[in-house]
Amino acid sequence: MDPTFPLFPIFAGIGCVVILIPLPWHLEAWNSGTCYFIFWTFLGCLNQLVNSIVWRNNALNVAPIWCDISTRIIIAASVGIPAASLSINRRLYLISRCRAATVTIRDKRRAIFVDSMICLVFPLIYLVMEYVVQGHRFNIFEQLGCYPAVYNVLPAYFLVNMWPVLIGLVSAVYCFLSLKNLASRRAAFREYLTSGTSLTGSRYLRLMALAMTDILLDTPLGIYEIYSNAIAGPIQPWISWEDTHFDFSHVEQFPAVIWRGEPLLNIPLELSRWLIVVCALVFFAFFGFAEEARRNYRAAWTWITGKLGFRRSQNRASAKGAKGEK
Template identity: 55%
Template sequence: MRSSDPTYPLFPIFAFFGFILPLIPLQWHLAAWNSGTCYFMIWASLASLNQFVNSIVWADNVTNWAPWWCEISIRIQIGASVAVPASCMCIQRRLYQIASVQAASVTPAEKRRAVLVDSLICLLFPLCFITLQYVVQGHRFNIYENIGCAPAIYNTLLSYFINFMWPIIIGLISAFYCVLTLRAFHRRRLEFSQFLSSNQSLTISRYFRLMALATTEICCTTPLAIAVLCLCATSEPIEPWRSWSDTHYQYSRIVQVPALIWRSNEMLVASYETSRWITVLCPLVFFCFFGFVHEARKHHRALFNAALKRLGYQQPPLPPQKDPS
């Protein structure tokens, strides 16, 4: 039977690679104490895994197969919606500190302090954000055919302050850091080059790749967050916040929406499809920036050789180099 999703099975394939590929260079980013980058990789990979499972389990059906998974899934989506932009903000913040030739975690104490600050922004803040969503969550969750589990955020004015505005605010802060970084780099090119030459964990090439990654994320997620906010504000009336009991009336219900219904609304189709494709393309873009550099190729080769060894294959030794003399 032909699937009602025109992107199936292409989307699950991209989502699976979006889950696996960003984790490959995780080890050497951990070794370099690049905490913002590590959080970006983990959250982006987790969000892609979530999309992969949803697109497989709810392909051409809205059956409530696994309520426990949907409870987890919607919280991953909510957390990643601010954690990925927050990780990029931490990357931009660190790049600005380096470009302005401030102390950029050169001692163990400074490194630990930087990791702690990044953890508060990229881990504690998303967890608090997930917890706050219960205030404006109208019922347990929705299930959209071919999309899967989705949060059920009640379209009340309070939702715009608790939910919709934070990805935009984080994106604007990141953009502000980006402008400061470019200005600082332009003013202190010589000191910047001297600093990087003495920093073993960050090369000029890696610096500009991080800059390109963070800027790309700003250009993608911030406009999307603004579009989602505008769609929610215009697609249906914004209800006033009446009371806790009114918002959570019949909270245990689950809304199941067939593709025939939600695909009949072009605005909804554009919003859902753009959101989930950006979710899986984000980690793939990261891999394009960092998956083919020299350090990454060495790790890929080591992983490949380790896998061959476990399967009983031994890589033949390299031929001896001839003496040019």
């Protein structure tokens, strides 16, 4: 019996939907770091949603191609989300220096290029680094689905395990410097916000709160995963590429009764999949109820009711009421 079913797939499905709601106005504002945060969080929620349904009561290798794709999504999203948070904090730091007004299209394209290198190109490089220490094709956990199989060798800690923590620490430095600049340059910052930029003080604070929350969520989890891997068993020496990838096509399958009884497996696995859902819900909490969101909700509702003819009927009723009064 899965204690998280149907709770997890319900929340993962909600996460898939709500994370996309603020996307249009972030695209309109050219907030590439925030858009990448939405992209990786949506992909992570969708991936975990599918896995939690397909492998609800089994650990069978029923979809090997999907598992190849799924494990790579998990790997890339594990650094893609912190990298997006880093890009957001970096942009906020530049704004806090009051030198980040991307007035021209060229400036905006340069900012998007830098964010793309951090949030898209690096996760793809990270996939290659993970493959170096990938012990076999993938693992399947009953009730969870497909998961990457990283061989517990010393290079894995430098090629794979340390990067979410390192990115979180760099992001935290940017966050600290932003707060420091805001404290010392309040007047210049207020002037910047009134200089025609699409960024408002409220949106700036919400972006900073989002990035800080992501640091507080991702970095401790990364540290805990390093700790749990280190004490789960002896760290194997790196012998050779052939030794690490021996019998590479093998698939490990873990019934729930086994992995749920091992805290060093159970805790990090559950935390890693729930964390992505929490990121989606936190993002919506910061941006789904803001003024621009409510304005877009009203516009969408007006468009829908107009297409369905409700608004026309209401206008006719109002006109008849006005004639009756005369």
